Amino acid sequence: MAQPVVQVRDVSLRLGDFAVHDADMDIQEREYFVLLGPTGAGKTVLLECIAGLHHPETGDIYVEGERVNDTAPEARGLGYLPQDYALFPHLTVAQNIAFGMRIRRKSRAEIERKVAQLADLLGITHLLHRSPVRLSGGEKQRSALARALAIEPRVLLLDEPLSALDEQTREGLCVELRRVHQELGTTTLHVSHNFEETMSVADKIGIIHEGRIRQIGTPEEVFRRPNSEFVARFVRSENVFRGTGKAEGDRLVVRSGSVEFEAESGPEGDVFLTVRPEEVMLAAAPGPERANELVGRIARVVDKGAFMRVDVEASLTLVALVGRRSFQRSGLGVGDEAAVSFAPASAHVFPAQ
DSSP: OOSSSSOOOOOOOEEEEEOOOOEEEEEOTTEEEEEEEOOTTTHHHHHHHHHHHHHSEEEEEEEETTEEESSGGGGGEEEETTTTTOOOTOOOOOHHHHHHHHHOOOOHHHHHHHHHHHHHHHHHHHGGOOGGGGHHHHHHHHHHHHHHHTTTTTTEEESSSSTTTTTHHHHHHHEEEEEHHHOOOOOEEEEEEHHHHHHOOSSEEEEEEEEEEEEEHHHHOOOOOSHHHHHHHHHHEEEEEEEEEEEETTTTEEEEEEEEESSSSSSOEEEEEEEOOOGEEEESOOTTTTOEEEEEEEEEEEEOOSSEEEEEEEESEEEEEEEEEHHHHTOOOOOOOOEEEEEEGEEEEOOOO
16 A cells, blocks of 8 residues: 555643543545544644644654654645634635745636636635625635645545535535545645534544543444444444343353344443344344344434434433334334334444553
8 A cells, every 4th residue: 555645643631621642543545534523632733733733742754654743834835714714804715826826826827726726626716806804604604615625635635624614505515525626636734623524524433532542443433333432323323231241152242231233243241232223134023033122112303305303212222213114104202112123233243442
């Protein structure tokens, strides 16, 4: 495999209440990497270390194999989009986009060509003459993104770029970010606390919590195979049970309280078993051939649009996410008896930490 474009090695730094501890991660060429975690996890601190706004107390940062710990931010060849976009209010959108190129003494013809190209790519050609103070949130985001891309950065750094936007605008811009990335291929590090946003754009995800990177993998790996209780709950596995795993023939049995669940594989001893709610089947009555079935009463139903979240209280509470029409056809409601089950292949088991 080729050398990563960005390498973070054992980086630690504390800034007031925010800290990063022994961070290690690689970002490959043309990869869209999202650093995901709750507020206060240290995401922005690590991003700003890479950008050169803070110096790590320990550890090293490499960009294209070059150690940049002591390199000035403007000499790292990085495009940086802060949370507030930081557009210059006294310049037009076109002048904002051109700013970094002018500092680098690009020719007028090259600047005009690049401004026009990025404005067309991001759909903001009609805004080029405007002041940033007259733009909507989505228009500011696109303009700031164009400015960051104009210098053709080695890496694009995005700090919560969609956090200030309403849900509809955010969803639309997720599509735009992905499209622009596919067209330009710019290696990207995107900081976010929003799970849906991350799943829309990421090639690779790093989960950070309390200043430590807890898991790195593809969205499918992190989503389906979390490595800790925190990650499982953060990616909304919903059904997370602590128990004791024991191999029995070609299967693993996990006992949690008075309940025994079956999984296809996993470690023995003190473990967690997780199953995603969309993998849990809901029925009005128990079935003779269903594995991992519990019978209880529906305690809560939450409308999720196309899906319904259904909490069934039995010996343990299992959460199912079922299609709206399917749930309506079942005739079930709060207080009704129901059976919930899941296939052993849907269970993921990992050691308790």
